Amino acid sequence: MTTSENTMEGLRKFAESAKKIMRVPALKGHLGGVDFYIITLSLAEVPRYIVGTDPNPDLSPKLRENRRANPARFAEIADYIVCNQNDYRFSAITCTYGKNGTDHPDNWEPADPDAPKGSPGWMLGMLTLNQQDPLVIVDGQHRLGAIEKAIDIEPELRNDSIAVVLFPYIDLRANQQLFSDLNRIAKPPTKSLNILFDYRDITNRVVQKVVEGVSVFKGQVNLELVSVAKSPNEMFTLAGIYQASEPMIIGSFKGGLLQKELSQENNNEDEYVKFLFDAWEFIAEQFPEWGKVASGQISLSENRKKYLHWNSGVLSSIGEFIGTVMRKCAADWKETVKTDLTHPDNANWRRDMPQWQGLVLAGDQVLPRSAVRIQLIAYLKLKVGLPLTDGENKALLQLDHAVQKKIGFQP
Structure with a gap:
């Protein structure tokens, strides 16, 4: 292979790998023994980067990350978004990143590498994730489905953004526990x-x-x-x-x-x-x-x-x-x-x-x-x-x- 061909092949591989990398500004925190990250994604990016719950009705509940989605709620929430474009509000979506055994992202570049833990320089930085292991939704699957529907109805919404909280994907059981913890203590208003x-x-x-x-x-x-x-x-x-x-x-x-x-x-x-x-x-x-x-x-x-x-x-x-x-x-x-x-x-x-x-x-x-x-x-x-x-x-x-x-x- 000629030098020129080697260069082109190298560029091709680099471009291919770049497609699978997400590098975003993030806020880092520590909770319950693990580091977590908060990022924002445009609504257009949400369905591209985040994987929802498997819709297969035959899949055992024991193999699901969380409960099965209810498509009727997608339409209900999408209607709320579209009808209140100037003042609709959402809390953050919670996802996990990585694959079995993950305990840290591909890379974390703090704004100040020498900053003490918990300081602004330690908390702010650039987060790099490998998208070969997509973000798996734990809490917010109905918002995810609704966002897709709302963008179809009103494309201008694609430029709005939403916060995403990221925890490491340890294993299926840990994801199920996270879903349970997030929802067990939640109490809807009267x-x-x-x-x-x-x-x-x-x-x-x-x-x-x-x-x-x-x-x-x-x-x-x-x-x-x-x-x-x-x-x-x-x-x-x-x-x-x-x-x-x-x-x-x-x-x-x-x-x-x-x-x-x-x-x-x-x-x-x-x-x-x-x-x-x-x-x-x-x-x-x-x-x-x-x-x-x-x-x-x-x-x-x-x-x-x-x-x-x-x-x-x-x-x-x-x-x-x-x-x-x-x-x-x-x-x-x-x-x-x-x-x-x-x-x-x-x-x-x-x-x-x-x-x-x-x-x-x-x-x-x-x-x-x-x-x-x-x-x-x-x-x-x-x-x-x-x-x-x-x-x-x-x-x-x-x-x-x-x-x-x-x-x-x-x-």
């Missing part, structure tokens, strides 16, 4: 906190204003938890009010009570807030105990034991029923709702009355929310002659004959 902190959602904003403005809710609603069953001071949760309000928001539009659907484009947030203020003040009149507790006339803890209307499952079912009445009865909805909620058969919603057994209660315990929802809504519809859905009819058919007779249901 429904109430999601409503409180998500200002993009117009329904969230409407419900928050309702909680701040309706007389019986002021200072009486827990904004963080999903249950206040044992609270001596708080009547409801933000999530509970939301679940009861959402059907009324939908019903008010579909029944023609409000002319335009609630949306940012329609700029009608205040209109819906005003409508729900009035609706909730009216509902509170049907449950006088609410006002008495709010004004300090009676004890919440004692009354919670006596009445069903404090229960969040019961409250959300009432809200869904009212939403249906708004759709069916339009301007006459208040008259229908008042007739129903104050019906003598409801026995003032006292828990100790036998008519609730099997319908809402089992002994002194409220039935699961799914059962309460469909059975209570069907019961309330029966009282005012509204037609039942097939699902509601089926649910009542499955009740004990004595319960059917008690609520006036004729199979």
